Amino acid sequence: MSDGFAQGFTGTRPVPGGGEPGLAGVDAEVLLTEADRVALLRAEARRGLTASPKQLPPKWFYDERGSALFDAITREPEYYLTRREREILTERAVEIARTTRASTLVELGSGTSEKTRLLLDALRDVGSLRRFMPFDVCLPAVADAAVALRRDYPGLNVKAVVGDFHEHVRFLPRAPQEQGDAGPLLVAFLGSTIGNFDEAERARFFASLRLVLRPGDWFLLGADLVKAKRRLDAAYNDAAGVTVQFNKNVLRVLNRDLRASFDEALFDHVAAYDSERELVDIRLRARVAHQVKVDGLGLTVRFAAGEEMRTEISVKFRRAGLEKALRAAGFKRSGFWTDRARDFSLSLWRAA
Ligand code: AVJ
Numbered sequence: 001m002s003d004g005f006a007q008g009f010t011g012t013r014p015v016p017g018g019g020e021p022g023l024a025g026v027d028a029e030v031l032l033t034e035a036d037r038v039a040l041l042r043a044e045a046r047r048g049l050t051a052s053p054k055q056l057p058p059k060w061f062y063d064e065r066g067s068a069l070f071d072a073i074t075r076e077p078e079y080y081l082t083r084r085e086r087e088i089l090t091e092r093a094v095e096i097a098r099t100t101r102a103s104t105l106v107e108l109g110s111g112t113s114e115k116t117r118l119l120l121d122a123l124r125d126v127g128s129l130r131r132f133m134p135f136d137v138c139l140p141a142v143a144d145a146a147v148a149l150r151r152d153y154p155g156l157n158v159k160a161v162v163g164d165f166h167e168h169v170r171f172l173p174r175a176p177q178e179q180g181d182a183g184p185l186l187v188a189f190l191g192s193t194i195g196n197f198d199e200a201e202r203a204r205f206f207a208s209l210r211l212v213l214r215p216g217d218w219f220l221l222g223a224d225l226v227k228a229k230r231r232l233d234a235a236y237n238d239a240a241g242v243t244v245q246f247n248k249n250v251l252r253v254l255n256r257d258l259r260a261s262f263d264e265a266l267f268d269h270v271a272a273y274d275s276e277r278e279l280v281d282i283r284l285r286a287r288v289a290h291q292v293k294v295d296g297l298g299l300t301v302r303f304a305a306g307e308e309m310r311t312e313i314s315v316k317f318r319r320a321g322l323e324k325a326l327r328a329a330g331f332k333r334s335g336f337w338t339d340r341a342r343d344f345s346l347s348l349w350r351a352a
Contacts, residue, residue: 006064023210026146029173031163033139040164041257042297048309049294049301058196058282058312059164059209060250062138069246071305076238080231081192082115084344085222088126088337089118089190095184096348097122099334100218103183105143106172108165109193119188119220120153128183135161135172170208185213192344195279195315206329213351223317223345224340229273232316236271236280244269247284250311258296269309273316282312322347 017258031301032040041060047227048055050266062070062332102123107116116132132153134145139162144159161173187209209219238245251262267284274281286303293300303309322345323333331349338345 007075014226026143026150026160027144027158028146028160028162029166031080031161031171033137033162035232037137038257041253043104045258045294045350046297046299048298050297053303054303054307054309056309056311057256058250059137060253061311062136062141063247063249063253064138064140065108066246066249066253067138067141069242069249070271072242073246076242078234078238080235080341080343081224084272084339085117085190085192085346086115087339088222088344088346092337092346093122094125094218095335096130100184100186100220101126101128102186103128103134104130104185104331105129106135106161106185108135108169109137109191110185110191114115115190117149117152119186120149120156123154123186124156129156130183132157133159133161135165135168135169136162137164139164146159151192166197166205169205170212172212174212178242185217185248186220187207187213187218188220190316190346192222192224194221194223195317196312197315198313199212202325203329204332206325208220208352210330213282215351217351218334219326219349220324221326221345221347221350222350223322223347225343226278226318226343227343228314229275232280233271233275236273236282236314237269243271245333246312247271247282251284254294258294259293260292260296261293263290266303278318280312280316281310282314283308283310285309315344319345 044057048057073079074330097118105116105123120129120132132149134142136142141283142160142162148160149156150158161174194202248264248267251264254260255262266287268287269282271280272286285306289303289305291300291302319336326349330351330352333347334350335348336345
C-alpha cells in the first residue's frame with residue numbers, strides 16, 4: 001500500500017480490490033469486493049436456508065433498490081427513528097464536535113450519509129475535520145456518499161470503505177500518526193443499525209471496534225429505545241407498505257445473485273415487537289407450501305404453509321444495557337442524550 005493508510009493494522013488484512021465498478025474517481029478501500037460479497041452471500045444463504053428455523057441476515061436487504069426502499073421507510077410517518085435521531089443530532093452536533101475535536105469521521109453503514117452532514121458541519125466549524133470515511137457493505141451507497149460529500153465539502157479528504165462491519169471493522173484504515181494527522185477518530189454508528197445484532201454479535205462488534213481505536217478516539221452510537229408495543233408494531237408495519245417491499249427485497253437479491261426462484265407473492269411480511277426479548281422480530285411467512293430452487297447453491301428449499309423465515313431483528317435498548325455492554329468492551333461514557341419524547345438515544349463513548 002502506498003497511500004499511507006496501511007499502517008496500524010493487526011491480523012491478516014483482506015487484499016483491497018482494484019477496478020471495482022462504480023468507484024470512478026473516488027478514493028476507496030475495498031475490503032469486500034463484489035466477488036467476496038457474492039461468496040459471503042452464498043455462505044450465509046446456504047447456512048440460513050438450510051437451518052431450522054430458516055433465517056437470512058439483514059445486510060442482504062441493501063442492494064441499490066433495498067437502500068432506496070430503506071430511505072423511503074425513513075420518510076414514512078410511523079417510522080419515528082430517523083426523525084428522532086436527527087432531532088438529537090441537530091441539538092448536540094456542536095457539543096459533540098467541541099468534545100471530540102475529531103479529525104476523521106468514520107460513518108459505519110453510511111447509507112446516504114444525510115444525518116452525517118450535521119456532524120461534518122459541526123466538526124468543520126470547530127476546525128478539526130480533515131477526513132471522512134463512509135463505510136458500508138453496499139458499494140453504490142458508499143460511492144454516492146463519497147461523491148456527494150467531496151462535492152459539498154471542498155478540501156475534505158474522502159475515503160470510501162466497502163466492507164461488512166461484522167468482519168471488517170478491525171481493518172478500518174487509519175492515517176499514520178507521522179502524517180501530522182493524529183487527531184482523534186470519531187466512529188459514528190447511527191440509525192440503530194446496532195439493533196440488527198444479537199447480543200453476542202454486539203459484544204464482538206464493540207470489542208473489535210475498541211481494538212481498532214486508540215485511547216482518546218470516540219464512538220458515537222444511535223440506538224432506538226424500548227417503548228410501547230403499539231408504536232413499534234406500527235413503525236415496522238407502515239400503512240403504505242414500504243416495509244413489506246423492503247423485507248421482500250432480500251428475495252430479489254437471492255433471485256438475482258444466487259439464481260433463485262423466490263416468488264414474492266407467496267410470502268407475507270410479518271413484524272411484531274416481542275416485549276419479553278425487547279426486539280422487533282421481522283419475518284417472511286410462506287402463504288402456501290412450496291419449493292424454491294436456488295440454482296447458484298444447487299439447493300431446493302421447501303417451505304411449509306405458514307412457515308416463517310427470519311430476515312431481521314431490531315433490538316430496542318435501555319440505557320443501562322448499553323452502558324454495561326460498552327463498558328465491558330473498554331469504553332467510557334462521555335454523553336447520553338435522547339430526543340424530547342425519549343424515543344431514541346444518541347450516546348458518545350471514549351476509548352479508555
Ligand atoms: C436500519 C436496522 C435501523 O431496524 O429499524 C426498518 C431497518 N427494517 N424497517 C430498523 C428496518 C424494517 C432498520 N435499521
